[in-house]
Amino acid sequence: MFRAFLKVADRCEVCGEELFHHRADDFPAYIVILIVGHLLVPTALSVETNFAPPYWVHLVLWGPACLILTLGLLQPVKGAIVALQWSMGMHGFEQAKAKRDACGGDANTSATLHA
Numbered sequence: 001m002f003r004a005f006l007k008v009a010d011r012c013e014v015c016g017e018e019l020f021h022h023r024a025d026d027f028p029a030y031i032v033i034l035i036v037g038h039l040l041v042p043t044a045l046s047v048e049t050n051f052a053p054p055y056w057v058h059l060v061l062w063g064p065a066c067l068i069l070t071l072g073l074l075q076p077v078k079g080a081i082v083a084l085q086w087s088m089g090m091h092g093f094e095q096a097k098a099k100r101d102a103c104g105g106d107a108n109t110s111a112t113l114h115a
């Protein structure tokens, strides 16, 4: 589905489904910030409350954790958002959805197999 880290391929390699219709924009980054923030802020507060380590320990713990979580989540979250737009027929995906609906949802099964 991706031709680079966050560049969505124009078409699916397997079935040729057009993917360039997606309009993910900043939504994946927003969702990743939401998830990482909700994971790290309570954890950091809990560590500070219970252990009160020096600030360099916080920097060593949460800096890399934030980087790893963010980079690890960006691509799957973007893929999920493009898939959501595709499945709901948003933006340019209306024709693909109409075709799927006409086929009785068979394309959904094939999309799940090689997503």
Ligand SMILES: [Zn+2]
Pocket (backbone or CB within 6 Å): 012, 013, 014, 015, 016, 017, 111, 114
């Ligand atoms: Zn495909």
